[in-house]
Amino acid sequence: MVTEHASASAATAAAKPDQNSLTCYFQGGYVRLGEARIPLMTHAFLYGTAVFEGIRAYWNAEEKQLYGLRIRDHIVRLRNSCKIMLMADVPSVEDFTEIVKQVLRRNEFHEDAYCRPSVYKSTEAIGVKLHGLTHDLYVLAVPMGDYIDTEKGIPTGTVSWRRVSDTAIPARSKITGSYVNPAFSKSEAMLNGYDEAIVLTQDGHVAEGSAENLFMVRDGVLITPPVSDDILEGITRAGVFEIAKHLDIPIKERSIDRTELYIADEVFLCGTGAQVSPVASVDHRAVGDGRVGPISKQISKTYFDAVRGRSGAFRHWITPIYTSD
Ligand SMILES: Cc1ncc(COP(=O)(O)O)c(C=O)c1O
Structure with missing residues (x-):
């Protein structure tokens, strides 16, 4: 081997x-x-x-x-x-x-x-x-523990590979064969010294991380690409929408340009594996001042409380496994 x-x-x-x-x-x-x-x-x-x-x-x-x-x-x-x-x-x-x-x-x-x-x-x-x-x-x-860092903010880089397009392999479904595409992205990012990849669509908009959906914050508004931008329709992504509503944070779905990430106030990735993972830099540009921003912190805290059963508001997300029935 x-x-x-x-x-x-x-x-x-x-x-x-x-x-x-x-x-x-x-x-x-x-x-x-x-x-x-x-x-x-x-x-x-x-x-x-x-x-x-x-x-x-x-x-x-x-x-x-x-x-x-x-x-x-x-x-x-x-x-x-x-x-x-x-x-x-x-x-x-x-x-x-x-x-x-x-x-x-x-x-x-x-x-x-x-x-x-x-x-x-x-x-x-x-x-x-x-x-x-x-x-x-x-x-x-x-x-399984953490997949990528969830606290200090990770360095990310845009990769040369493009997210598989819905016209080639359905991006909204988790087909094992299609995971060669994120594997190329993740390895390129890691071998170039980043923790995660930022992957663009065929037409150059931001799609997602290698196996995470992406959010950015500009002027207090959470923004994420729409489901028609070749993303996986993430369950954590839907959870972030619920959390934002709960915390009264405005949220919007629209296409994102690569260079918007360079000037965003905050960026984070989210997914079942990745959980909520703040991004410290994109292509060597610090996100905000390079520290984890206040909206990412709030979303992250609410998320981790919810998944461990410490939040009444999100009890419907979790199922107790050890029951007597
Ligand atoms: C390509 C891709 N995007 C996004 C995600 C995040 O999706 P979810 O929050 O449903 O885990 C995953 C993980 O499953 C993924 O593989």
């Missing part, structure tokens, strides 16, 4: 979990993660024809409770991705949500975790197409 640029990749690679101590849902049952194997000829492996979600679960030590974050919303988006990829007959939102909860529960996590449900084209055949293929699903979960 050869690892290119080992030092840079080590920074992003999560520690490899012990697969024999983790339980996943695979081919209709709950099995050890290490025992879940797919044949080499599986269509999804050959052509990237799977869809997936990344769901976080947060450990609340005082309550000794694990909270699944917005499980239902992720399952709704996953089912939408299935529809786009011509995968019918997937479990209902209720049944799928129950499997996710079961996987988290059976792993008995007492720490933050990440859960990945996926529906994949399971036919074992050569042939590039979407129709006339079978599909199956799995749900796995592993322990």
